[in-house]
Amino acid sequence: MSTTVDIEAARALADPVAVLAVLDFAGVAVFAATGALAAAQQKHDLVTFAFFAAITGVGGGTLRDLLIGVPVFWVQDWRYIGVCLVAALGIWLLGRRDWRFRALLWLDAVGLGAYGVLGAAKAEAVGAAPLICIVMGALTACFGGIVRDILAGQPSILLRREISVSAALLAATLYVAARALEVPIWPSAVIATLCGFGLRAGALKWGWSLPGFPDRTPSAR
Numbered sequence: 001m002s003t004t005v006d007i008e009a010a011r012a013l014a015d016p017v018a019v020l021a022v023l024d025f026a027g028v029a030v031f032a033a034t035g036a037l038a039a040a041q042q043k044h045d046l047v048t049f050a051f052f053a054a055i056t057g058v059g060g061g062t063l064r065d066l067l068i069g070v071p072v073f074w075v076q077d078w079r080y081i082g083v084c085l086v087a088a089l090g091i092w093l094l095g096r097r098d099w100r101f102r103a104l105l106w107l108d109a110v111g112l113g114a115y116g117v118l119g120a121a122k123a124e125a126v127g128a129a130p131l132i133c134i135v136m137g138a139l140t141a142c143f144g145g146i147v148r149d150i151l152a153g154q155p156s157i158l159l160r161r162e163i164s165v166s167a168a169l170l171a172a173t174l175y176v177a178a179r180a181l182e183v184p185i186w187p188s189a190v191i192a193t194l195c196g197f198g199l200r201a202g203a204l205k206w207g208w209s210l211p212g213f214p215d216r217t218p219s220a221r
Contacts, residue, residue, distance in 0.1 A: 023118040023193075027118050027141075028058060028074075028084065029083050029087055030110050030111040031145070032087035033091060034108050034111065036087055036088040037104040039088075041104075042152055046092055049092050050084070057084040060115060060143040061073055061144075063139055067136065068132075068136060070122075108145060109167065110197055113192070113194065113197035113198075114197075116141040116167070117188075117192045119136045119138070119140025120133040121189065122140075123137070130176045133176050137168060137171065137172025141172075142165050142168055166210060170196050174191065178191065
């Protein structure tokens with residue numbers, strides 16, 4: 001019996017649909033938690049916690065699905081909204097914690113890596129070109145956070161000098177490149193996610209940033 005179960009589990013892990021589902025739920029949960037944490041920073045009520053969690057958790061995936069022309073994932077499966085509500089309630093029950101803001105940043109780093117891969121993988125599954133897959137990965141990972149920051153009255157991640165969007169782009173690009181080299185989906189997803197997270201983690205710990213536009217204005221003489 002155990003041998004049969006092990007074989008079935010191995011097949012499930014090798015199934016691209018199963019892999020995408022695991023990444024999708026994980027990404028939604030992480031981003032929903034960041035939305036709830038943003039609501040906590042503003043001392044909102046529980047209903048607003050749930051709204052922030054939901055809009056952040058499913059925002060990027062909603063935009064992705066609309067752009068690639070597939071049914072919006074959370075409309076087809078209520079469990080995604082359920083995950084968002086559970087994340088919001090969990091953050092609420094934690095009460096006041098001094099580490100919340102740091103937790104938001106690190107969870108966001110995890111989400112950028114995981115959802116960068118997920119967005120690229122889902123676009124790949126519907127036959128999108130590699131470049132479009134990379135763009136979908138970045139949009140999936142970043143759009144929910146952009147909406148969250150706007151609602152919370154915080155500067156958008158697009159306007160921050162430190163590396164954030166680039167982490168999602170790295171994760172999506174590495175995943176697409178690995179799949180083009182026929183690397184199996186699980187190793188591709190794990191390696192790309194870890195690299196995207198690592199880049200964002202380095203930015204958080206050491207302040208990494210991309211060079212800005214150079215000021216070439218001649219100095220006054």
